[in-house]
Structures are given as C-alpha cells and as structure tokens.
C-alpha cells in the first residue's frame with residue numbers, strides 16, 4: 001500500500017507526460033524527501049495528529065506551489081487526527097483548489113468524521129489475488145526467476161516485487177543467507193558479516209534477515225513450504241537452531257529496525273553487530 005501511495009503521489013507531482021517517470025527533477029526531489037510542494041502529516045510524539053500540524057499545513061497550502069505544479073499533502077493515518085485537527089482540515093476541504101490534492105490514508109475509515117468522509121473520493125485498496133499477481137508479474141517483471149517465487153520473496157506484494165527485487169537484491173539476499181549459515185557453522189563471525197554488509201542499505205539488510213528467519217520459523221512450527229524456496233539449502237541449515245532462539249532473534253531484529261527507523265544517526269554496523277552477536 002505504501003508503494004502504491006508513493007507512486008500515486010509521484011504521479012501527481014511528476015513533470016513528465018509519462019508520469020511517474022522516476023527521473024525528472026520533481027521525482028528526484030520527492031525521492032530525496034525534499035520536495036517543497038509535498039507534505040506528509042503523521043502523528044508526532046503522541047499517537048495523534050494535532051491541530052497545530054493541520055493549521056501549519058493549511059497555511060502551507062495557501063501559498064503558491066514553489067515548483068509551479070501541484071501541491072500534495074498526505075495525512076496518514078487520517079483517523080489519528082483528533083476532533084480539533086479534523087475540524088481545522090474540514091475548512092480546507094470545503095474550499096477545494098485545483099492546485100492542491102489532499103490524500104487521507106486510513107485503515108479505519110469509520111473513525112473519520114462523516115463530514116470529512118463526505119468531502120472525499122474513496123478508493124479501497126484490495127490485495128490482488130495470487131493468480132492475478134503472478135500473471136501481472138510475468139508480464140511486467142524482467143527477471144529470470146519464476147513469478148510465483150518472486151511473489152513469495154516479496155511477501156505477496158506484487159508492487160514490492162516490482163520495485164525492490166532485482167538481480168542486486170537477489171544477490172544480496174543470497175550473500176546474507178550464506179553468511180548466516182557460515183556463522184552457524186563457525187566459519188565466519190557476526191562481526192565479519194556485519195562488516196561485509198556495511199555498504200548495503202541497512203533497512204534492506206535487516207528486512208532480508210527478517211524474511212529469512214521468519215521463513216524458517218513458519219516452516220518449523222507449521223510445516224508450510226519454504227517461501228524462499230531458491231534458498232532452501234541454506235534455510236534447512238538455519239532451521240536447526242532452537243526455535244525459541246529464533247523467536248528471540250526476530251524480537252531483537254524488530255527492535256533494531258525500530259531504532260534504525262527512529263534515528264537518522266543510528267550506526268547501522270553497530271546495530272547489525274549487536275543483533276548478530278546475540
């Protein structure tokens with residue numbers, strides 16, 4: 001869903017005919033998180049989106065777009081707006097402007113004020129069924145891998161398979177699986193592996209480790225087929241680790257991901273070492 005949202009926003013802001021082109025200045029600014037005509041309202045400290053945030057957004061909305069195009073604001077999750085915030089937004093929705101698009105994202109639409117809902121167009125986001133997703137990937141994804149396997153690797157998210165999974169990703173994934181097996185067989189140390197992976201995007205690395213360990217847990221506890229069937233040799237070896245230990249490792253991993261998401265300055269290599277040295 002977040003990928004769909006990102007593509008939708010870039011489509012609105014992209015300057016090219018074939019939007020989103022992913023190459024023009026607008027698309028670059030957006031990717032870098034510095035587009036002056038895009039705002040993303042999310043809950044600050046509290047679990048609410050507050051009136052001050054909405055007021056600032058409304059002031060921002062009243063100014064002319066700096067890039068001369070459209071302005072886009074995403075409010076997410078929209079049902080986290082408290083009543084005052086929602087009322088402040090309502091005034092803005094009552095005077096819609098051609099040059100401004102406000103996107104409210106919510107998993108609980110019923111918790112939005114009816115007055116807000118009635119002023120929005122609603123799109124419901126369904127997950128496509130497996131057959132549709134596989135057929136779509138077969139047509140669109142340029143990979144040697146089987147489309148069904150791609151979908152499994154992307155945790156059933158076809159757009160994610162499309163955007164994230166390429167040959168580099170698959171190679172990184174294989175290196176990580178091999179590295180974990182080496183640690184288990186005491187042929188390599190966690191610190192070595194963390195060092196080898198230090199040049200890679202840490203969020204991606206943690207995500208791959210997560211997918212791998214989670215796959216061994218599902219297999220050990222419910223006997224389902226491997227999701228990452230192309231790595232089954234490595235996964236079989238990792239699955240001999242005590243189940244409880246693997247659960248604890250995943251716990252640790254999600255805490256590490258939180259730290260990484262929360263601070264821009266977290267040292268990814270130190271985090272990886274902390275994670276892998278147990």
Ligand SMILES: [Zn+2]
Pocket residue numbers: 014015016019020021022023024025026027
């Ligand atoms: Zn573009």
